[in-house]
C-alpha cells in the first residue's frame with residue numbers, strides 16, 4: 001500500500017481508539033473533577049459493560065442488531081446502578097477521604113474482577129457486530145461499524161457537554177465541583193449529586209465498552225488497559241476539563257494508531273508514557289487544566 | 294413567639310478541637326443582631342453551624358418550630374435561612390447569572406424573585422454574562438448578597454460583608470441591611486468594626502472563646518464604649 005492510504009488507515013484506527021478512550025476518560029475525569037476521587041475501579045466498570053454486553057446479546061438472540069441495541073441500553077444502566085450502590089455503601093461512608101477512597105476502589109477493582117471470573121469465566125468471548133457494512137474507499141474498504149463507533153462517541157461527547165454547560169443538572173454538578181460547602185448552603189444535595197456523578201462516570205465507561213466489544217471481545221481482565229490509558233489522557237488533558245479530555249484522547253489515540261502501524265505498538269506506548277512524564281514536569285495541571293486553588 | 298432563631302448549649306468541633314462551648318444566642322424577629330469578637334472567637338463557626346455545615350455535637354438550633362440541627366445541610370436554606378459567607382465564596386468560574394440561578398435553587402418560581410433581587414442591585418443586571426471571578430470586590434459582595442436574597446430568607450446570615458470595601462460600598466451594604474429589616478428579615482451580622490455596625494444593629498452579642506459573653510442593646514453600647522474594648526480589645 002502507498003504512503004497516503006496507509007496513513008489514512010492508521011488514522012482511522014487511531015480515531016476508533018480515541019473515540020472509546022475519550023468516553024472512558026471523560027467518566028474518570030468527571031468523577032475526579034466533581035468528587036475529588038481517584039476511581040481505581042473505573043476500568044472494571046468498563047469490563048463489566050463488555051461482559052454484560054456479551055451476556056445480553058447472548059440472551060436476546062435473533063438478529064445481532066436486536067441484542068446489541070438491548071446491550072447498549074441495559075449494560076450502562078446496570079453498571080450505573082452497581083456504581084451507585086458502591087458509592088452509597090463504600091465511598092460515602094469514608095466521607096470521600098482522598099486516600100481512603102483510593103484504597104477502597106482498589107478493593108472494589110478486585111471484587112468486581114473476581115466476580116466476573118466466577119460468573120463469566122476466564123474465556124475471551126466475541127460479540128457479533130450489529131451490522132456488517134464495508135464502506136469502500138478509493139484505496140481500501142473500511143468497517144462501517146468502526147466508523148459508527150466514532151460517530152456515536154462524538155454524539156455522546158456532545159450530549160455530555162450540552163448537559164454540563166446548558167442544563168440545570170449541569171450547573172448543579174459544576175457548582176458542587178467548585179465549592180461543595182457553598183453549594184450545600186444553597187440547597188444543593190451534594191450527597192445525591194455525588195451518587196449521580198459516580199454512576200454517570202461508570203456509565204460512560206460501560207457505553208464505551210459496549211461500543212468496542214464487537215471488535216475486541218469481552219474478557220474479565222480487559223479493564224486494566226482502559227484504566228491506564230484514561231489516567232494518561234486525564235493527566236495530559238487536565239483533570240475535570242472536558243475539552244482537554246477529548247483533545248488528549250485524540251492525541252493519544254491517533255498517535256498510537258500511526259506509530260503502531262508505521263513502527264511498533266511498543267514504541268507508541270513508550271512515547272505516550274514520555275509525554276505524560278513531560279506534562280507532569282512542565283505543566284502539572286495538564287495542557288488544558290487551570291491551576292488548582 | 295418573639296424569637297426567629299434560638300441557639301442553646303451549642304458545642305462544635307473541628308476534628309478533636311472544640312471551638313464552640315455551650316454557645317447560647319437568640320435572634321429576635323425582625324432585628325439585626327451583631328456578633329462581635331476577636332479573630333478566632335468562633336463567629337464564622339456559629340454561622341456555619343446554623344447552616345448545618347459544621348455538625349453540632351451538643352445543643353440545638355431552632356428556627357421557630359423547626360430544629361435545624363436535625364436537618365441535612367441542604368434543607369436549611371429551604372427552611373428559610375440564607376448565608377453570605379466570609380470572603381464571599383462566589384462560584385468564581387460561573388457567570389453572574391449562574392450564581393444567581395444557584396441562589397434560586399430552593400425556589401420553584403424563580404423568575405419574579407430574580408427580578409426583584411436584581412432591582413435591588415441594578416448594577417448586576419449589566420453584568421449577567423460576566424464570570425463572577427472577574428467582578429470588582431464591591432460587585433462581588435453585591436452578588437453574594439443578591440445570591441443570598443434569592444433564597445427569600447426569613448433569617449439572613451452575613452459574615453463580614455464589608456471586609457475590604459471602600460466607604461461608599463459599606464454604606465450601600467448597610468442600606469440594604471436596613472431595607473431588609475423593614476421587610477421583617479431577621480439578620481445576624483458578623484463584623485470586626487464596631488462603627489460599621491452601630492448605625493444598623495439593634496443588639497450586639499460579644500463572642501469570646503466560643504461562648505456568648507453578653508448580649509446588649511446598642512443603646513447600652515453607646516453609653517459604655519469601654520465594653521467593646523473589654524471584649525474585642527479595640528474600640
Ligand SMILES: Nc1ncnc2c1ncn2[C@@H]1O[C@H](COP(=O)(O)OP(=O)(O)OP(=O)(O)O)[C@@H](O)[C@H]1O
Nearest residue numbers: 307310312330331332333334335336337338339379
Ligand atoms: N476548618 C477548620 N479546621 C480546623 N479549625 C478551624 C477551621 N475553621 C476554623 N477553625 C478554628 O476555629 C476557631 C474559630 O474560627 P472562626 O472562623 O469561627 O473564627 P472567627 O470568629 O470567625 O474569626 P475571624 O474574625 O478571624 O473570621 C479558630 O481557632 C480557627 O482556627
Ligand SMILES: [Mg+2]
Nearest residue numbers: 336337338379
Ligand atoms: Mg470569621
